[in-house]
Amino acid sequence: MLSLLWLVPAIPFASALALAVVRFPRRVVAWIAVCSIAASSIVSLIVAFSFLHTPPAGNAYTQVLWTWLNVGGFHPEIALYLDPLSLIMMVVVAFVSFLIHLYSTEFMIGDDGYARFFAYMNLFVASMLTLLLANNLLLLYLGWESVGLCSYLLIGFWYRDPENGRAGRKAFIVTRVGDTAMVIGLFLLFHDLGTLNIQELMQRASQHWAVGSGVAAAAAFLLLGGAVGKSAQLPLQTWLPDAMAGPTPVSALIHAATMVTAGVYLIARTHVLYSLAPSAQFAVAVVGAATLLIAGFSALTQWDLKRVLAYSTISQIGYMFLALGVGAWPAAIFHFMTHAFFKALLFLAGGIVIKALDDEHNIFRMGGLRTQLPVAFWTFLIAGCSLAGLPLITAGAFSKDWIVWGAGSAANGSMGLWAVALAGILLTSLYTFRMIFLVFFGEEHSQVVKKPGMAMIIPCVVLAFLSIVGGYMRGPFGRFLELALPWNASAAGGGHVSEMATETAAGLVFLLGLMLAYVLFLRKKPSTALLTATAVGGALHRFWFSDWAMDWFYDRLFVRPVVWIANIDKGDFVDGIYIGIGSLNEITWRVLRRTESGKLRWYAAGITIGSIVFVAVVLFL
Amino acid sequence: MTGVPMSYGLILGGILFVLGLAGLLMRRNLLFILISIEIMLNGAGVAFVAAGSRWMQPDGQIMFLFILAAAAGEVSVGLALLLRFYRQQQTLDADAASEMRN
Amino acid sequence: MTPFLEVAFYVAAAVAILSTVLAITRLVAVHALLYLIVSFLALAVVFYTMGAPLLAALEVIIYAGAIVVLFLFVVMMLNLGAQARETERQWLAGKVWIGPVLLSAILLVEVIYLIARARLSGGIGTIVGPKEVGIALYGPYLLGVELASMLLLGALVGACHLGKMETRT
Numbered sequence: 001m002l003s004l005l006w007l008v009p010a011i012p013f014a015s016a017l018a019l020a021v022v023r024f025p026r027r028v029v030a031w032i033a034v035c036s037i038a039a040s041s042i043v044s045l046i047v048a049f050s051f052l053h054t055p056p057a058g059n060a061y062t063q064v065l066w067t068w069l070n071v072g073g074f075h076p077e078i079a080l081y082l083d084p085l086s087l088i089m090m091v092v093v094a095f096v097s098f099l100i101h102l103y104s105t106e107f108m109i110g111d112d113g114y115a116r117f118f119a120y121m122n123l124f125v126a127s128m129l130t131l132l133l134a135n136n137l138l139l140l141y142l143g144w145e146s147v148g149l150c151s152y153l154l155i156g157f158w159y160r161d162p163e164n165g166r167a168g169r170k171a172f173i174v175t176r177v178g179d180t181a182m183v184i185g186l187f188l189l190f191h192d193l194g195t196l197n198i199q200e201l202m203q204r205a206s207q208h209w210a211v212g213s214g215v216a217a218a219a220a221f222l223l224l225g226g227a228v229g230k231s232a233q234l235p236l237q238t239w240l241p242d243a244m245a246g247p248t249p250v251s252a253l254i255h256a257a258t259m260v261t262a263g264v265y266l267i268a269r270t271h272v273l274y275s276l277a278p279s280a281q282f283a284v285a286v287v288g289a290a291t292l293l294i295a296g297f298s299a300l301t302q303w304d305l306k307r308v309l310a311y312s313t314i315s316q317i318g319y320m321f322l323a324l325g326v327g328a329w330p331a332a333i334f335h336f337m338t339h340a341f342f343k344a345l346l347f348l349a350g351g352i353v354i355k356a357l358d359d360e361h362n363i364f365r366m367g368g369l370r371t372q373l374p375v376a377f378w379t380f381l382i383a384g385c386s387l388a389g390l391p392l393i394t395a396g397a398f399s400k401d402w403i404v405w406g407a408g409s410a411a412n413g414s415m416g417l418w419a420v421a422l423a424g425i426l427l428t429s430l431y432t433f434r435m436i437f438l439v440f441f442g443e444e445h446s447q448v449v450k451k452p453g454m455a456m457i458i459p460c461v462v463l464a465f466l467s468i469v470g471g472y473m474r475g476p477f478g479r480f481l482e483l484a485l486p487w488n489a490s491a492a493g494g495g496h497v498s499e500m501a502t503e504t505a506a507g508l509v510f511l512l513g514l515m516l517a518y519v520l521f522l523r524k525k526p527s528t529a530l531l532t533a534t535a536v537g538g539a540l541h542r543f544w545f546s547d548w549a550m551d552w553f554y555d556r557l558f559v560r561p562v563v564w565i566a567n568i569d570k571g572d573f574v575d576g577i578y579i580g581i582g583s584l585n586e587i588t589w590r591v592l593r594r595t596e597s598g599k600l601r602w603y604a605a606g607i608t609i610g611s612i613v614f615v616a617v618v619l620f621l
Numbered sequence: 622m623t624g625v626p627m628s629y630g631l632i633l634g635g636i637l638f639v640l641g642l643a644g645l646l647m648r649r650n651l652l653f654i655l656i657s658i659e660i661m662l663n664g665a666g667v668a669f670v671a672a673g674s675r676w677m678q679p680d681g682q683i684m685f686l687f688i689l690a691a692a693a694g695e696v697s698v699g700l701a702l703l704l705r706f707y708r709q710q711q712t713l714d715a716d717a718a719s720e721m722r723n
Numbered sequence: 724m725t726p727f728l729e730v731a732f733y734v735a736a737a738v739a740i741l742s743t744v745l746a747i748t749r750l751v752a753v754h755a756l757l758y759l760i761v762s763f764l765a766l767a768v769v770f771y772t773m774g775a776p777l778l779a780a781l782e783v784i785i786y787a788g789a790i791v792v793l794f795l796f797v798v799m800m801l802n803l804g805a806q807a808r809e810t811e812r813q814w815l816a817g818k819v820w821i822g823p824v825l826l827s828a829i830l831l832v833e834v835i836y837l838i839a840r841a842r843l844s845g846g847i848g849t850i851v852g853p854k855e856v857g858i859a860l861y862g863p864y865l866l867g868v869e870l871a872s873m874l875l876l877g878a879l880v881g882a883c884h885l886g887k888m889e890t891r892t
Contacts, residue, residue, distance in 0.1 A: 596721075598719030598720060598721040598723075599718075600716075601645070601715060604646055605822070612833060615837065624846040625729055625733075625846055626845070627847055629732075633739075635838065639831040639834070640744060642823075642826075643747065643824055650814065652752050653755065656747070659759070660743055660746070660762070663762075663786070675846065676845075679851050682777060683856060683867070686871075693878070698882050700797045700882070704797065704801075713801070
């Protein structure tokens, strides 16, 4: 049964190809797209059951399809590697993709590029699954780049508006910076260890490199660079808010549930490397902690519903990075799973609201929708509580508390990180309930134009269910994952804080955020307008709104000098040499033309000069 | 028989030729240009005669005879053209005949 | 060569040069032609001293006598008038003759240098009479004579045609 593994990425890839090449009627397109992902999802579940029922030797299964190339001893294969980590991620990605595809059949119904959309989406799913299942870093990089490509294509899906193209380009270029670091890291790894096969790599790394060696740290930092770019962490997070220019299902699938977690997957996969380079691992934690705070503050000030969710995504992935940084691998992956559920749901439900109000994104123009859009309201509320961490009944609470506890108690953790994680919960709670209160409570500012159909409601309900229930799987989940990713935190000394203390603190902080949001955004006194009207408040508001001025900063630091240099070279100085030759010819012609005056005496003078020269030559040479 | 060295004769021819050349380049009136051309032909002839005299052969003189014939022919045709030119342009300005410029 | 002839050579050469210089710098065409005649006559003397009496005669007859007269005819036909003098004066302004004179001077210097360097020997002055010229002309140079006559025929026809004052097409 495990040999069916190759079908999981292959089916979406085939359907993407079919949708791209053949022109089908709209209904057929929808069926093909959704069924292919459904098939992939079913196969992944079959494989999962088979794996759980009869685990293969070493808890890992490799399926080699063919050898990609064979050059000078370097022979990467197209091969799929299944272990608990990739199994979990594969199942989650396939299933959530299926739900979002179902949702999109109705969401994108009025669009011209229907087939194009689904072709891109299917290609994306195929690439993501390839990335997750790759057994060597080269194939992983192939998947990595493909998802980046699909992200670009889908962000700029409505290509007629140049702003969308700009957002797509920004995403691509910023992640490119990360990808370059990653490629250099791959070169370094291959150069030093002679292979890119992940398992062999990890083995050789632990044999050849001592803990704390410079090479290991270099490789780890470079891979971190790639992960930071793809997962939109500090300092490469600027592309994700702008990526909201794409259609809402795209934001749900790519920029919430799946692609942005590729960085998390990469670090988890190469965790041996990070164990060998504690400085790099600490950097991961710091990046995660800093990002979750920064993004949290930024999310507080946004007025576009999707942008709030984008910053929220950045912040939550920061939590995952924090977990990776302190060595709490299962916590990170568990949070990935629950985050996939509730963040996708937030986007989908938000998409219902946006569509219902005829493409209105501004939350200050929404309000009082809880009676008009009940499904959207309840699912959004459930997802929001999961995001903020409503204790005991939401999955998000379980996963987030696990991370916060890990931050405090793991071997690499510290009280500082623990405090930062808790502060993050406060922010999360605050901006989530701000969103909920502004959109669904209060007085109506816009009219509901369209109510959602079944294709949009069902996925939301399913995801809402998972957002609640998913948390109870923490125990078995953790044990299962430890087969692949050993977690030494529970072994190494009970840490600084106990789990109980963490959970209580988290719950209290959640309530604090909820109350603040209630006071500020439902009761509206003191009014937030007063806060932003003060000099400090206003400045802070603008600062946080502009993503801590990082866009401005990057523009000054990178974009302007490059554009300036490009402008200087506008005439292309190399071209100038060739043009110069032509110009020289022309100038010479012009000068010589003057000598053809048509005047007799002028020509006679020419003859005279010529004869003087010749006589001189005869005389003196 | 020593007398005037041949080089003096040649130099005389050279001077006359150069004078004709200077006149050709200087003057703008077509008539004067034709006159200067005659002077140049004459100068060349002097050189021929000097050489022939030195070698005591008639060849130099014969060359000059031919030059003479050619000069005569050239003058007649040249003056006819000059008359034509004057009839057309109403001037004898050599610079006016520059339609072949550029 | 008798000293008398030597002196005659130098004097006649000087006259020729001087009158040529004057000829090319005159403003009125007729003046220039008159100086030209003087130059040709002086050159006839030079030819005589160089031992070419036939050529001396021919120089006077043909060059001074026919060609210059032809020039004079044309000048008369053109009938240029007084303002031609003014035009000539303008055309012969200062910066006009500097260049040509310079070029010619350089050429002259080169030619003289060339001649002087050649270290030629031998003098001119032996008379080569018309008889020898005639024998050579109708001997080895017969073809040249015929060609010259054809050339003159062509020039005749050409001048005749070009000179016609035709008004009808």
